[in-house]
Amino acid sequence: MHEYSLACEIMDNVISISETNGAKGVNSITVGVGKLTHVNPDQLTFCLESLVSENIARGAEIILNEIYPEMECQCGFSDSGKRFCTTDDEVIDDIRVFLDVPCPECGEMMQASGGRELIIESIDIEQ
Amino acid sequence: MLMHVINVGHDVLKANDKLAEKNKKRLDKNNVLAINFMGAIGSGKTTLIERTITELGKKYRIAVIAGDVIADMDAGRIAKLGVTTIPVNTGRECHLDAKLVEKALKSIDLKNIDILLMENVGNLICPADYQLGEHLRVVVVSVTEGDDIVLKHPVIFKSTDIAIIHKKDLAEAVFASTEKMEGDVRHLNPDIPVLKTSIHDKESMDQWFSTISSLADERKKE
Ligand SMILES: [Zn+2]
Numbered sequence: 001m002h003e004y005s006l007a008c009e010i011m012d013n014v015i016s017i018s019e020t021n022g023a024k025g026v027n028s029i030t031v032g033v034g035k036l037t038h039v040n041p042d043q044l045t046f047c048l049e050s051l052v053s054e055n056i057a058r059g060a061e062i063i064l065n066e067i068y069p070e071m072e073c074q075c076g077f078s079d080s081g082k083r084f085c086t087t088d089d090e091v092i093d094d095i096r097v098f099l100d101v102p103c104p105e106c107g108e109m110m111q112a113s114g115g116r117e118l119i120i121e122s123i124d125i126e127q
Numbered sequence: 128m129l130m131h132v133i134n135v136g137h138d139v140l141k142a143n144d145k146l147a148e149k150n151k152k153r154l155d156k157n158n159v160l161a162i163n164f165m166g167a168i169g170s171g172k173t174t175l176i177e178r179t180i181t182e183l184g185k186k187y188r189i190a191v192i193a194g195d196v197i198a199d200m201d202a203g204r205i206a207k208l209g210v211t212t213i214p215v216n217t218g219r220e221c222h223l224d225a226k227l228v229e230k231a232l233k234s235i236d237l238k239n240i241d242i243l244l245m246e247n248v249g250n251l252i253c254p255a256d257y258q259l260g261e262h263l264r265v266v267v268v269s270v271t272e273g274d275d276i277v278l279k280h281p282v283i284f285k286s287t288d289i290a291i292i293h294k295k296d297l298a299e300a301v302f303a304s305t306e307k308m309e310g311d312v313r314h315l316n317p318d319i320p321v322l323k324t325s326i327h328d329k330e331s332m333d334q335w336f337s338t339i340s341s342l343a344d345e346r347k348k349e
Contacts, residue, residue: 002221002256005220006139009139009142010139021133023131036282037140095281096278099282100315116140118140119138119139120135120137120138121134122135123133124132124133125131125132126130127131
């Protein structure tokens with residue numbers, strides 16, 4: 001999997017943005033991970049945590065937000081993908097639940113839009 | 128100490144796609160048709176590329192970017208066919224990305240190339256997240272991977288332009304149904320061509336070759 005190299009790329013960006021903004025330290029880094037990427041959030045967090053030890057971001061908290069795709073149907077129906085991977089109290093954590101979903105209104109196969117992001121949302125720095 | 132939240136909004140996967148667009152522009156400028164071959168190790172991807180070079184090499188000038196995790200074994204196999212072959216050692220990475228391709232493109236004389244074949248690293252997961260600048264994404268699966276292989280990897284089949292169900296002559300021996308595999312692809316991606324091929328079935332290979340040559344002809348140089 002490619003979590004490590006993505007974590008490195010995120011960290012390079014975090015460091016350069018922090019330096020540009022005259023940061024003395026970084027409190028937290030918030031990253032959004034699309035549910036339709038093959039990025040494993042736990043592995044990404046682990047890689048990021050191992051990378052914040054020896055630089056300006058030392059000790060920074062890693063906050064990961066999962067980004068759900070929006071499910072859209074030709075008939076006009078749309079809803080967050082979150083609705084379709086939760087049954088009662090069970091969450092189905094499988095990329096497939098977004099790719100093979102019949103529309104609750106008309107039964108046609110829906111399209112997922114979004115959910116392919118891996119985005120550095122914000123950095124909380126000390127100046 | 129002052130605390131300050133900076134809204135960044137930098138998408139590292141989109142950054143790859145943007146670079147891929149740049150690669151594509153470069154290829155377009157030179158009328159090169161670029162194909163990204165994705166498939167697991169053992170899917171028959173390399174053999175299919177070799178046959179494609181042998182057949183289409185009669186009519187087109189071909190170059191190859193061969194991605195490989197550790198060795199340049201596949202690149203060696205392909206280079207024997209006498210086409211420009213750029214081995215890309217992806218190191219610990221499980222996929223080619225736009226940056227690696229950008230670098231490889233610098234070693235290829237694009238003006239004198241008609242078709243660029245890019246052999247991705249052998250898995251059906253990671254390459255799905257990365258655009259390279261290709262015009263055509265091709266997924267190769269063989270019946271020997273089991274006929275549930277398509278449904279196990281829906282993302283890559285959603286994002287491909289052609290699906291090849293390879294080694295079809297072995298289907299019976301491994302209790303795989305090519306009809307099921309084709310049906311699964313169509314279910315995920317109804318509009319793409321699904322080719323069932325075997326290197327032992329000339330007709331099926333010709334179908335593949337003509338698919339590619341008609342696309343290459345569309346961009347043929349004056
Ligand atoms: Zn509907």
